[in-house]
């Protein structure tokens with residue numbers, strides 16, 4: 594999993610119990626670079642039934658150890674260090690609270706950010722990102738409800754990229770969409786549906802629509818594998834009520850990335866609003 598904050602230095606501001614990141618502070622926080630988190634999925638019932646051993650062990654909060662169990666390919670245990678490691682018993686809530694929340698909520702403080710999951714089939718990308726997205730949006734609405742002095746407009750869009758083709762997950766039409774590079778807007782998708790959110794339930798409904806539209810197929814490891822890259826984008830516009838519509842917007846991009854690094858570049862383009 595990776596999480597990218599904006600390039601501005603940030604500082605936390607605790608307002609009414611809600612934690613929000615403010616841009617422009619002097620102290621460079623953990624959000625000024627890509628954070629790499631690892632979450633270990635528990636063995637599935639099938640893997641347990643096949644007697645597959647767990648080869649990865651979390652030694653502490655930042656270190657994970659690999660022990661090969663191939664009898665014909667014995668290797669010495671190898672330790673890898675990341676910003677944060679979550680063992681298989683950790684709940685999605687813990688992953689969100691301790692690994693993602695800071696970056697995800699920076700969007701209401703005016704900083705663009707991206708959170709994406711990367712890994713092989715059946716490693717748990719969709720499982721984690723679904724839960725993380727729900728936690729994030731619940732916290733964003735909680736923040737909005739506590740800040741009635743400001744007006745917020747939330748917009749949501751969703752695409753999948755499958756076999757190099759970009760599709761709108763909120764449209765019934767199956768027409769491939771075109772990607773453009775623009776000096777001001779950065780990389781954007783032409784004619785993409787963008788829905789203004791009414792509330793949290795509205796977003797939940799839209800996420801279900803995306804789920805239903807996704808291309809899925811079976812892989813050896815995953816009966817319901819998403820065969821595409823998915824990118825969900827939430828745009829937050831916030832203004833003091835008397836200046837409605839005049840402030841700049843910020844975006845939060847949440848993605849499931851299946852393999853290639855060029856998608857990381859595409860996702861980062863969400864930062865250039």
Ligand SMILES: Nc1ncnc2c1ncn2[C@@H]1O[C@H](COP(=O)(O)OP(=O)(O)OP(=O)(O)O)[C@@H](O)[C@H]1O
Pocket residue numbers: 633634635637712713714715716717718719720721812815817818819820851
């Ligand atoms: N932390 C977890 N705890 C319990 N079950 C999990 C966890 N992570 C994943 N799973 C389960 O493992 C299976 C595979 O997860 P998921 O579909 O999220 O993988 P994926 O990486 O998105 O796969 P693909 O790339 O093939 O779409 C699912 O049945 C999911 O419910």
